[in-house]
Amino acid sequence: MARPVNPPYTLGKITTTTHPTLTGQVQARGYFNDANGKRREVTASGKTEPAAKRALTYKVEDARKEHRGGDETLRQDTRVSVAADVWLDWKRRQKTKGKPLSLQTIYDYEGYVRRCITGSVLADLPLTKANDVGKIEAWLTDIADTRGETAAKQARKVLGGILSLAERRGAIPASVMHRVHMPGSKVGSAGDRKCTAEECDYECGKRHLDTRRAFTAEEVSAVMEAAEESAADIADVAAFLFGTGARIAEALHCVFWDDVDLDAGTVRVRGTKTARADRVLTIADDLCERLRQRAALHGTQGLVFGVTRFASKAGQPRDRNNVCKSLRKVFAKAGVPWAGTHTFRRTVATWLDANGAALAEIANQLGHADTNVTANYLGRTGTPTRAASVMVLPTARPLLQAV
Numbered sequence: 001m002a003r004p005v006n007p008p009y010t011l012g013k014i015t016t017t018t019h020p021t022l023t024g025q026v027q028a029r030g031y032f033n034d035a036n037g038k039r040r041e042v043t044a045s046g047k048t049e050p051a052a053k054r055a056l057t058y059k060v061e062d063a064r065k066e067h068r069g070g071d072e073t074l075r076q077d078t079r080v081s082v083a084a085d086v087w088l089d090w091k092r093r094q095k096t097k098g099k100p101l102s103l104q105t106i107y108d109y110e111g112y113v114r115r116c117i118t119g120s121v122l123a124d125l126p127l128t129k130a131n132d133v134g135k136i137e138a139w140l141t142d143i144a145d146t147r148g149e150t151a152a153k154q155a156r157k158v159l160g161g162i163l164s165l166a167e168r169r170g171a172i173p174a175s176v177m178h179r180v181h182m183p184g185s186k187v188g189s190a191g192d193r194k195c196t197a198e199e200c201d202y203e204c205g206k207r208h209l210d211t212r213r214a215f216t217a218e219e220v221s222a223v224m225e226a227a228e229e230s231a232a233d234i235a236d237v238a239a240f241l242f243g244t245g246a247r248i249a250e251a252l253h254c255v256f257w258d259d260v261d262l263d264a265g266t267v268r269v270r271g272t273k274t275a276r277a278d279r280v281l282t283i284a285d286d287l288c289e290r291l292r293q294r295a296a297l298h299g300t301q302g303l304v305f306g307v308t309r310f311a312s313k314a315g316q317p318r319d320r321n322n323v324c325k326s327l328r329k330v331f332a333k334a335g336v337p338w339a340g341t342h343t344f345r346r347t348v349a350t351w352l353d354a355n356g357a358a359l360a361e362i363a364n365q366l367g368h369a370d371t372n373v374t375a376n377y378l379g380r381t382g383t384p385t386r387a388a389s390v391m392v393l394p395t396a397r398p399l400l401q402a403v
Helices: 049-066 080-093 103-117 133-145 149-168 217-229 235-246 247-254 285-298 320-333 343-354 358-364 373-379
Strands: 015-018 026-033 039-046 266-270 278-280
Touching: 015 049, 039 049, 039 373, 049 103, 049 149, 049 285, 080 103, 080 149, 103 247, 133 149, 217 235, 217 320, 235 247, 235 320, 235 343, 247 320, 343 358, 343 373, 358 373
Parallel strands: none
Antiparallel strands: 015 026, 026 039, 266 278
């Protein structure tokens, strides 16, 4: 019959010897299994044999209290910066419906970790100490005041993923992220995305952004004219955004030349944000012609709107922040400093809605999984009134009347 396994953190046989380096001391040695069943060696010393054995027992007890779970990669004393690297590795391996995450999603996560986690006040804290509502909210508040509310939301998402993975691995008892409240930016701080400077050079990020407006036909013409004059190879991107309503990330990193059929006038947008984001769209003749000219000029390797300036990197992903910065300059020159990359998307939705397109058609064009999202996007807030006239119960006999 096999010998039963000792419970975790239970010492087996203890041996004692004269300490090899400390004169007059006795060294006790033993083994125990940790919470993961791994056999670990432990030693302690004392002036006498019983004292050394007691010290050994205290050491094992401290180890039991210190380590609540986890594995070789994530433990409760793992620093947040190290746990972030483990989480990124997990994201690179993760699959959704059998497909790995897109390269752009991984690139974004790496950027969030680099900007929000690395070098922050949480970076060197062990997971158990970082898993604290007060510390996390103070950290998010600082990010919101220095880099904006969007950056704070991104940071919260990343830290939530890290702590969730640590919880699943048993490194922490439970994540506290569900109790964390998102802070807003302090008015007038660097993170406040409202700019009132009359002589602003429009290099203030998104502070002039008005997400509720769509372009008029005259504004679209002005934007395209300014884009054609830009030296940043930005006019084709602007035309594609206006012609499809794609997200900027989808246009830059989810559309390959293999996805474009210029003869059929279609393009597949390999979006990843929703279930409907991966879609095939019909494009206008003028956009087809523009893409033909682009193909003839830059080739058909890799991404449609990939790098064009360096031949050795042709078709590779472009930096989204640089493209957005170039577009902001175009918007300023066109007299629409309030616009952002999402304004093209809102314009497509607004113009389709004005021309009588069904809500489902607009949702498919935008890649929305839920038409309710599209309705909110268009600002439809009408009061339902039709049910009172439609939902009338049939009756086989006249209703009784009071006399």
